[in-house]
Amino acid sequence: MSASSLTVVAGLCGFLFAAAALAAALQHPVAPALAVLMLVGVAAWAIRRPADLWFVLPALLPVANFTPWTGWWLVDESDLLILAAMGGAYLRWGLDARNKPSAALGRTPRSMQWVYVVLPPLLLIGVWRGLDDARAATPWAAMLADLWAQGVYGDYDLPGNTLRVAKSMVWGLVLMPVLYRYGQAAPLRLARGMVVGLFLVCAAVFWERGIYVGALDFSDHTRITAWFWEMHVGGGAIDVYLALALPFAWWAAWTARHGWRWCAAGALMLLSIYAVLMTYSRGVYLSVALALIALVTLAHRYRLVAPDSSVWHRRAMAFLAVALVAEALGVLVGGTFMPDRLGRSNKDLYQRFEHWQRGVDLLKTPSQWVLGLGVGRLPAHYSTQTSEGGLPGQVRWVRSAEGSTQALISGPAQPGVKGKLALTQRVALAPGGAYRVRLRGHVQAPARLWVQLCEQHLLYAFECQEQTPLVLASSDAVGGWMELQLHGPAFASTGIRSAWRAGVLSIAVLQAKTRVRPDAVELIDPQGRQVLKNSAFAQGPRHWSSIAHVNFLPWHMDNLYLELLIERGLLGLAAFAALAVYGLAMTAQGVARQNPLALIVGIAILAAVLIGVVISVIEIPRVSTMLWLLLVVSPLLCEDSGGECK
Numbered sequence: 001m002s003a004s005s006l007t008v009v010a011g012l013c014g015f016l017f018a019a020a021a022l023a024a025a026l027q028h029p030v031a032p033a034l035a036v037l038m039l040v041g042v043a044a045w046a047i048r049r050p051a052d053l054w055f056v057l058p059a060l061l062p063v064a065n066f067t068p069w070t071g072w073w074l075v076d077e078s079d080l081l082i083l084a085a086m087g088g089a090y091l092r093w094g095l096d097a098r099n100k101p102s103a104a105l106g107r108t109p110r111s112m113q114w115v116y117v118v119l120p121p122l123l124l125i126g127v128w129r130g131l132d133d134a135r136a137a138t139p140w141a142a143m144l145a146d147l148w149a150q151g152v153y154g155d156y157d158l159p160g161n162t163l164r165v166a167k168s169m170v171w172g173l174v175l176m177p178v179l180y181r182y183g184q185a186a187p188l189r190l191a192r193g194m195v196v197g198l199f200l201v202c203a204a205v206f207w208e209r210g211i212y213v214g215a216l217d218f219s220d221h222t223r224i225t226a227w228f229w230e231m232h233v234g235g236g237a238i239d240v241y242l243a244l245a246l247p248f249a250w251w252a253a254w255t256a257r258h259g260w261r262w263c264a265a266g267a268l269m270l271l272s273i274y275a276v277l278m279t280y281s282r283g284v285y286l287s288v289a290l291a292l293i294a295l296v297t298l299a300h301r302y303r304l305v306a307p308d309s310s311v312w313h314r315r316a317m318a319f320l321a322v323a324l325v326a327e328a329l330g331v332l333v334g335g336t337f338m339p340d341r342l343g344r345s346n347k348d349l350y351q352r353f354e355h356w357q358r359g360v361d362l363l364k365t366p367s368q369w370v371l372g373l374g375v376g377r378l379p380a381h382y383s384t385q386t387s388e389g390g391l392p393g394q395v396r397w398v399r400s401a402e403g404s405t406q407a408l409i410s411g412p413a414q415p416g417v418k419g420k421l422a423l424t425q426r427v428a429l430a431p432g433g434a435y436r437v438r439l440r441g442h443v444q445a446p447a448r449l450w451v452q453l454c455e456q457h458l459l460y461a462f463e464c465q466e467q468t469p470l471v472l473a474s475s476d477a478v479g480g481w482m483e484l485q486l487h488g489p490a491f492a493s494t495g496i497r498s499a500w501r502a503g504v505l506s507i508a509v510l511q512a513k514t515r516v517r518p519d520a521v522e523l524i525d526p527q528g529r530q531v532l533k534n535s536a537f538a539q540g541p542r543h544w545s546s547i548a549h550v551n552f553l554p555w556h557m558d559n560l561y562l563e564l565l566i567e568r569g570l571l572g573l574a575a576f577a578a579l580a581v582y583g584l585a586m587t588a589q590g591v592a593r594q595n596p597l598a599l600i601v602g603i604a605i606l607a608a609v610l611i612g613v614v615i616s617v618i619e620i621p622r623v624s625t626m627l628w629l630l631l632v633v634s635p636l637l638c639e640d641s642g643g644e645c646k
Helices: 005-025 032-048 050-063 077-099 114-135 140-150 160-181 186-212 237-255 259-280 282-301 311-333 337-343 345-360 366-371 378-385 495-499 560-590 598-610 620-640
Strands: 393-398 405-410 420-428 434-444 447-456 462-466 481-483 502-509 515-524 546-547
Touching: 005 077, 032 077, 050 077, 050 160, 050 186, 050 620, 077 160, 077 620, 114 140, 114 160, 114 259, 114 366, 114 560, 140 160, 160 620, 186 237, 186 259, 186 495, 186 598, 237 259, 237 282, 237 311, 237 598, 237 620, 259 282, 259 311, 282 598, 311 337, 311 447, 311 502, 337 345, 337 434, 345 378, 345 560, 366 560, 378 560, 393 420, 393 546, 405 420, 405 502, 420 447, 434 447, 502 515, 560 598, 560 620, 598 620
Parallel strands: none
Antiparallel strands: 393 405, 405 515, 420 502, 420 546, 434 481, 434 515, 447 462, 447 502
């Protein structure tokens, strides 16, 4: 491609990405003006300093999601962030090339150019197979029309999940050219962005534990989720993120000069380990422990010297190491939950092996083994083809004949399925008494509902008021309003913890194969005020979301490699393995040339590879995008160390 052609392409891409970000921001369900303002700021930042993409993305992606308030599912704020950042950077590329034709040339390392050839065809095949599998006997035109009608709302067993899972690779491939074009000091910018993002996540973790449980209560069974709303159906989004990001906390402390900078970095390392411990995830514990051991060993082996070689710095790092060990031991002996989980490891591992086997059994033909079931199709197949994997419920958003959006709540797919899937909304809780719920809707058969209002962040409930009414069927509708008095303790009225706790209203259907269509839901607080937003669903899913309870098996394979095998086949698994090996090889060359950041990035990739044995990764777009950034920066680490990368 000529320089002039590349100039036009870069400018056009920038315009299209920026326009898409702006259009999506204008449709933001909650705060369109604020969304537009922030995205314009990101785009302007990228135009002025395009190399800062390496900083902006890892810094903001961990908190760029507000699904419980927006109802968005296929698209969220992280997608808008990426689009705005790419729009600004590509526009800058076009402007630079116009003023200086030599600037039009791309700078993708030769050792990374194979990705442009191998991954797009595999992605297209996976998306085509996923959509083709989802449509079943439905004509393509009808399926695409239904997909368009769903818009940004959908569910994991619908065609939209193919697009949701595929988008992280799309972002990664489209980001690569501009990231490499503006790769000045990329490893350092990336490291700083990871530190900022980790701080934001750790702050959310500390707030979550402090408000709902107590920061030093290590006996409560609550496991953290922070700002990873993708965990509304379980999974290990925060586990993978912490494994990726924690090595950068160590880097921050190791490179910080003595004084307040080191104290801040040391505090972040302590907070990061605290967050890891509060996951109560044995997979995270093992992967982080092995990663830190490898980090220290390799740093000593290759004589990587801290920028501050003073006695004070060496003593401070030794003190930090002792404090981290003491922190881990304190959680182990200071409560009962961690010892209980460690004691159940053998039983849980056996159950996980059974889960994995059921997943592998979904592959029945040679083409499925080679190419997979299709991107994002695991939940649909697992929930219908395994007796233990039925969905505990469904929340659907459909359009009526008049064009309005309606909610449909279904019970378990079959009798005996554990757990519930509830339609939910976050509310501010008022003290002083019991709440009431008013319901109006349609049922086809008698349905037992589960209505619950709890102090709740995401998956774990604390003080609750609830009711389980029986809704009787009529010829076509439940006439008028049904009023329910919720039973349970009054919510606390004193203390900062009670004041900051959010509440979650949950509505689920308990009967198997039973569906309820709520036309309106009202929540009346003790003072008689109706507090729900969009209570009649006139604005579609705005302010509404869903949360699974107890049963998370249908949505996750809990293994990165089996997830890739089942959805993308042996070819997809081989492509990921090649990319991971490539990233580790590039960072290894950087380490051999005594580049400290190469060691950090390599350990982060290694931690992701290790934790992938027990946690799915690719299904979490935000986290897989950050893993992609680490893989993309790896050849730059090698080149920055001097010499040619092999």
